[in-house]
Amino acid sequence: MAVLFSGVFPALTTPYEDGKVSFYNFVRNLERYDQYDLAGYVVLGSTGETVLLDDTERISLVKACRATVPDNKKIIVGTGRESTHATIEFTNRVGDLGADAGLVVTPCYYRGKMSADILTAFYTEVADKVNIPIFIYNVPKFTGIQLPFETVEQTMNHLNVIGIKDSSGNIGYLEEIVNICPQDFSVFQGSGSVLYPSLLMGAHGGILALADFAPGETAAIYKAVKNNELEEGKKIQIAIAAANNRIVGSYSVPGIKYAVDLVGFCGGDPRPPLKPVNEETKNDIKQILLDAGILKTG
Numbered sequence: 656m657a658v659l660f661s662g663v664f665p666a667l668t669t670p671y672e673d674g675k676v677s678f679y680n681f682v683r684n685l686e687r688y689d690q691y692d693l694a695g696y697v698v699l700g701s702t703g704e705t706v707l708l709d710d711t712e713r714i715s716l717v718k719a720c721r722a723t724v725p726d727n728k729k730i731i732v733g734t735g736r737e738s739t740h741a742t743i744e745f746t747n748r749v750g751d752l753g754a755d756a757g758l759v760v761t762p763c764y765y766r767g768k769m770s771a772d773i774l775t776a777f778y779t780e781v782a783d784k785v786n787i788p789i790f791i792y793n794v795p796k797f798t799g800i801q802l803p804f805e806t807v808e809q810t811m812n813h814l815n816v817i818g819i820k821d822s823s824g825n826i827g828y829l830e831e832i833v834n835i836c837p838q839d840f841s842v843f844q845g846s847g848s849v850l851y852p853s854l855l856m857g858a859h860g861g862i863l864a865l866a867d868f869a870p871g872e873t874a875a876i877y878k879a880v881k882n883n884e885l886e887e888g889k890k891i892q893i894a895i896a897a898a899n900n901r902i903v904g905s906y907s908v909p910g911i912k913y914a915v916d917l918v919g920f921c922g923g924d925p926r927p928p929l930k931p932v933n934e935e936t937k938n939d940i941k942q943i944l945l946d947a948g949i950l951k952t953g
């Protein structure tokens with residue numbers, strides 16, 4: 656059986672206006688992204704500031720995304736919560752709204768107790784009780800937890816666990832997963848700096864903050880590898896790697912949102928307690944985008 660999910664998915668930002676979610680600008684961004692060769696979208700991920708949203712806002716964003724995105728593109732929704740019960744409940748809510756899959760981050764508040772056995776039981780129970788398939792989400796820079804390889808190995812054959820997003824940046828870890836996963840298990844790279852080598856190793860795509868402000872370039876890397884145009888894919892990856900390392904890696908959500916503004920989408924300010932980038936950082940981000948060829952003119 657072939658994988659159900661492949662290609663490049665932007666990890667969408669959430670625009671605000673006067674402190675409230677701007678659904679108008681969210682939809683406008685989706686309409687513009689749809690001009691690119693993207694496989695779909697991730698709503699309520701780390702880059703979408705999901706931890707700073709309330710449930711009413713989260714549900715409304717999923718509804719707006721499903722109403723805007725054509726049926727041929729997939730919608731993945733971040734649904735992970737600290738409790739198993741809450742994760743199941745929220746995943747089923749967005750499943751009822753038309754989400755194609757849930758992206759379930761590792762619970763992390765009690766990280767000292769999140770052993771491989773505990774996490775395996777968590778993902779297994781969630782997968783048993785939800786109405787849409789799920790991706791495991793490994794993002795140690797935010798959770799402080801490196802998802803144990805044993806947990807991935809023990810859950811990847813569950814019929815409702817259809818893939819993993821790995822944002823650890825550890826190529827060796829991702830390669831191990833690719834080497835043992837079933838044919839219908841989607842392995843997604845979460846770091847735009849290593850999309851190209853990950854695809855060469857057998858990853859099926861990327862769920863990327865980098866794609867928020869470089870949708871054409873990231874989609875072109877995927878297309879180049881699929882068409883065996885490896886030098887072209889390598890060339891694009893080298894050109895934009897620094898943009899991911901410095902904007903996504905160093906400036907995080909505030910920097911990503913300013914980069915999104917610069918390339919013509921609506922990023923806007925982050926939600927407090929996060930603060931917008933300062934003028935010096937704005938100038939740096941602009942120069943990074945110019946050097947990468949993502950921004951064509953100053």
